[in-house]
Amino acid sequence: MPQGQLTGTRIRERRVRQGMRQADLAAQVGISASYLNLIEHNKRRIGGKLLVAIAHELSVEPAQLTEGAEAALIATLREARAAHSGAGAEQERAEEFAGRFPGWAEVLARSQRRAASLERTVETLTDRLTHDPHLAAALHEVLSTVTAIRSTAAILADTREIEPEWRDRFQRNINEDAARLAESAQSLVTYLDRAGEADGGEAAAPQEELDAFLAQIGWHVPELEDGQADVEALIAGAETLKSAPARALARAWLERYADEAAQLPARDLMRWCEDNAPDPGRVAREFGVSVPVAMRRIASLAADGPAGRIGMVSCDASGTLIFRKPVDGFAVPRFGAACPLWPLFAALSQPMTPIRQVVQQAARDGGRFLCYALALPQGAPDFDALPVLEAHMLIIPLEGGSEAQAAPAREVGVGCRICPRISCDARREPSILADGF
Amino acid sequence: MGKHVLVIEDEPNIIEAISFILSRDGWTVDTHSNGHDAVDVVLSKTPDLVILDVMLPGRSGYDILTDLRERPETAGLPVLMLTARGQNKDREMAERLGASRFMTKPFSNADVLEALRELVPA
Numbered sequence: 001m002p003q004g005q006l007t008g009t010r011i012r013e014r015r016v017r018q019g020m021r022q023a024d025l026a027a028q029v030g031i032s033a034s035y036l037n038l039i040e041h042n043k044r045r046i047g048g049k050l051l052v053a054i055a056h057e058l059s060v061e062p063a064q065l066t067e068g069a070e071a072a073l074i075a076t077l078r079e080a081r082a083a084h085s086g087a088g089a090e091q092e093r094a095e096e097f098a099g100r101f102p103g104w105a106e107v108l109a110r111s112q113r114r115a116a117s118l119e120r121t122v123e124t125l126t127d128r129l130t131h132d133p134h135l136a137a138a139l140h141e142v143l144s145t146v147t148a149i150r151s152t153a154a155i156l157a158d159t160r161e162i163e164p165e166w167r168d169r170f171q172r173n174i175n176e177d178a179a180r181l182a183e184s185a186q187s188l189v190t191y192l193d194r195a196g197e198a199d200g201g202e203a204a205a206p207q208e209e210l211d212a213f214l215a216q217i218g219w220h221v222p223e224l225e226d227g228q229a230d231v232e233a234l235i236a237g238a239e240t241l242k243s244a245p246a247r248a249l250a251r252a253w254l255e256r257y258a259d260e261a262a263q264l265p266a267r268d269l270m271r272w273c274e275d276n277a278p279d280p281g282r283v284a285r286e287f288g289v290s291v292p293v294a295m296r297r298i299a300s301l302a303a304d305g306p307a308g309r310i311g312m313v314s315c316d317a318s319g320t321l322i323f324r325k326p327v328d329g330f331a332v333p334r335f336g337a338a339c340p341l342w343p344l345f346a347a348l349s350q351p352m353t354p355i356r357q358v359v360q361q362a363a364r365d366g367g368r369f370l371c372y373a374l375a376l377p378q379g380a381p382d383f384d385a386l387p388v389l390e391a392h393m394l395i396i397p398l399e400g401g402s403e404a405q406a407a408p409a410r411e412v413g414v415g416c417r418i419c420p421r422i423s424c425d426a427r428r429e430p431s432i433l434a435d436g437f
Numbered sequence: 438m439g440k441h442v443l444v445i446e447d448e449p450n451i452i453e454a455i456s457f458i459l460s461r462d463g464w465t466v467d468t469h470s471n472g473h474d475a476v477d478v479v480l481s482k483t484p485d486l487v488i489l490d491v492m493l494p495g496r497s498g499y500d501i502l503t504d505l506r507e508r509p510e511t512a513g514l515p516v517l518m519l520t521a522r523g524q525n526k527d528r529e530m531a532e533r534l535g536a537s538r539f540m541t542k543p544f545s546n547a548d549v550l551e552a553l554r555e556l557v558p559a
């Protein structure tokens with residue numbers, strides 16, 4: 001049922017909630033009860049003065065009756081239906097459900113949002129346990145120390161006759177290992193505590209620290225747009241940049257940002273985006289910059305600007321992600337490898353070939369994204385060495401109604417570990433979702 | 438002279454404990470703590486069995502095992518793999534590469550002795 005026809009349902013719901021009889025409301029606005037009945041059952045369209053009059057009698061804004069307060073609610077209900085497609089929920093009745101039972105619909109929507117939030121937490125933690133080299137090394141250290149203690153303690157307990165020098169030696173070993181274990185365990189707990197903090201919390205690896213820093217500033221640095229800011233001062237004021245390697249990464253990122261901002265100022269780009277789609281190829285031609293520079297400048301625009309919120313990822317020739325700017329509905333793994341089906345990696349296998357593709361992430365909220373991907377050699381050509389590639393992909397959310405929204409979308413994942421697409425030629429490891437995690 | 442075992446492990450106190458219990462059980466024990474030249478050490482020491490840790494400095498135990506299985510002189514050498522990771526995929530990897538036995542840390546001394554006795558009967 002189209003949303004525009006639901007005004008009647010909302011009128012009926014409001015009237016009933018206020019304990020008003022249909023005939024009374026009809027009389028107050030000067031129409032017959034039977035006509036109001038048709039309106040309330042969405043069999044007659046309503047607008048103009050009659051709508052204003054009914055809204056007045058019901059003490060609500062007319063917009064609340066025509067648009068409903070539940071646009072976001074309905075969108076979430078549709079997500080819930082998509083996540084449980086086998087449950088038989090009628091897609092066309094989502095709006096009616098939200099209109100007639102707003103409280104229950106809100107309960108369902110909150111459950112859906114909670115489930116999505118928990119799924120993201122599981123993804124993050126699983127990602128970390130599977131791929132975080134620091135955590136793997138720390139756990140290995142703990143288990144090795146426990147093994148040494150267990151073996152040595154068993155020797156002391158089980159060996160009836162043991163030479164005093166061996167006994168002393170093993171006791172010393174246990175003492176040393178116990179101290180080491182305490183230290184390793186403390187270090188591990190500290191690390192996990194940090195990892196468990198909110199996104200703005202302390203990060204562990206330099207790249208993570210940089211990612212946290214960029215997320216904090218929204219990948220946008222107004223101070224660098226006018227060429228006045230001091231990169232060192234920005235780094236010094238960033239609490240998330242704890243380690244020297246992270247500060248070095250941030251310095252390189254900010255210096256490149258300043259350089260590219262001078263090539264293509266944000267104000268010029270924003271003005272251009274007011275009348276044009278943020279196509280990086282067109283931007284590159286229009287402003288005489290390279291496509292990667294155009295992509296980075298588009299991705300660095302303020303989220304409330306004309307181009308909206310846009311994501312971007314870059315990878316080196318090994319496929320390792322070296323830049324992550326996620327966007328709502330298109331998740332980017334914090335650790336480990338991303339989905340091989342991303343156009344980013346298709347670009348890596350077809351250097352110099354621009355790729356434009358509409359994608360949709362499996363088990364996400366159903367949003368579609370227009371991706372622009374391109375891989376180019378780094379550095380100047382060298383006749384004595386093969387070129388080293390770097391690939392970039394701009395991720396642009398498609399709004400409802402746009403032409404590309406109707407185009408077929410390629411279904412991709414986030415990463416194999418948390419992907420529900422079990423039968424996938426690109427799968428490299430089992431999914432925790434397949435194991436009924 | 439007893440059977441000869443080479444323990445390739447980088448944790449010194451594990452080496453010491455394993456060496457002690459194996460020596461008491463009649464084994465001749467050699468030890469090595471670096472993955473980089475572990476294959477050369479195996480070839481020069483010619484043990485009856487190798488206890489091989491997966492995570493070693495210089496080179497992983499999986500790579501060492503692969504090398505050993507590709508060489509005719511060590512293709513059939515019993516190898517007991519030790520690892521702190523007990524996931525199925527680690528076990529499958531060890532089996533695929535030709536490990537004779539796979540043991541997860543922390544293991545018991547009795548389990549190690551039993552495994553060695555099965556792999557190299559007296």
